[in-house]
Amino acid sequence: MEAAAQLRDTNALYSLIRKDPYILDNFDRIPFIETPLHAAARSGNVELAMEIIRLKPSFAKKPNQDGFSPMHLALQNGQTQTVLQLIDTDPELVRVRGREGITPLHHASEDGDLYLLEKFLSVCPKSLEDVTNKGDTALHIALKNDKVEAFQVLTRCPPSVIGLKEADQCYNKRILNSKNRDGSTLLHIATSKNQVQIVRCLLNCKVEINSLNSDGLTPLDITLLDQTQSRNQEIEDMLRSAGALEATSLPIKANSTNLLRTDQRLNEAAQAGNVDALYELIWEDAYLLDQIDQVPFVDTPLHTAASMGHINFALEIMRLKPSFARKQNQYGFCPLHLALQKTHTQMVLRLIDVDRNLVRVQGREGVTPLHYVAEKGNVDLLCKFLAVAQSLSCR
Helix, strand or coil, X not given: CHHHHCCCCHHHHHHHHHHCCCHHHHHHCCCCCCCHHHHHXXXXXXXXXXXXXXXCHHHHHCCCCCCCCHHHXXXXXXXXXHHHHHHHHCHHHHHCCCHHHCCXXXXXXXXXXXXXXXXXXXXXXXXXXXXXXXXXXXXXXXXXXXXXXXXXXXXXXXXXXXXXXXXXXXXXXXXXXXCCCCCCCHHHHHHHCCCHHHHHHHHHCCCCCCCCCCCCCXXXXXXXXXXXXXXXXXXXXXXXXXXXXXXXXXXXXXXXXXXXXXXXXXXXXXXXXXXXXXHXXXXXXXXXXXXXXXXXXXXXXXXXXXXXXXXXXXXXXXXXXXHHHCCCCCCCCCHHHHHHHCCCHHHHHXXXXXXXXXXXXXXXXXXXXXXXXXXXXXXHHHHHHHHHHHHHHCC
């Protein structure tokens, strides 16, 4: 493997493959390892990198022992041509999370590389949604690093992501009002950094001006608390003109959303089957579903949706967090058990279409969904479950 990682050209690669046809597979079996593609990307050996990725596409997303993919290494070492070739091969590489959840788009945003930012967004617009472990989008990172031009590129390119078309307004609002793990919005950051131009831009975009961060501060509070010479009167005046308030002056109605517990809002979204509300909550806390998953016995949003019969919401939750489908609540029931108890037959069928193994999930007293339908005498579902169980046993 050491010899493979030190490859210099394609001929040397095939020489090693002739000696050991499984050499690339051996790399792939190890979850964190420096592959030949990492080495080629770091050194800017485009020809070799393209040959390796053709033979073993999975290498492109594999992290090394430091948590970096080949794309990350190419960026760190200024190998722009290699970066461009990699995303031509697979545009989704723009979204590969590395150490601390940093993607290539985040990296380019921190560096202020305008050319790569435009390229990344043109091939993978959805990458603007990705957040780091700290909950920062590329927009947060640009402002934190005073990369004003990078921020401007991110907010204008491509138009379908951050634009002024009526169809894009909901997405536009969600992106520009997103909070990181500290509860800071873009307006909080721009205010704290005295970025007058950005504050004016955000206010023109009608962002939420009285959002509270984790310290309970509004953007105006941040300006007023700055007792140094850097305090910017122009920003304070702009905020006040736009209707900005101090946290202590917020009316109860305006602050009610912040006071409402996130878990209560999530439960309401699940009860209503409101997918848009679900994603609004995820934008506020990217780890929302992970936090629920850490509790061994809990009513997840999937339990609620299954019990209420909201199929679209249930399928979206199941796609985002497949483990919820097997998780038991405090009464020992998984979502499929609840759907059966509430006789939501279409919900039951859609759930097992996604994961046939759910018919075998044991709940309270070891009762599986198959046991339940047999007890209830539901012949149609019993036949369906038996067919599914038989197909599983034939694997």
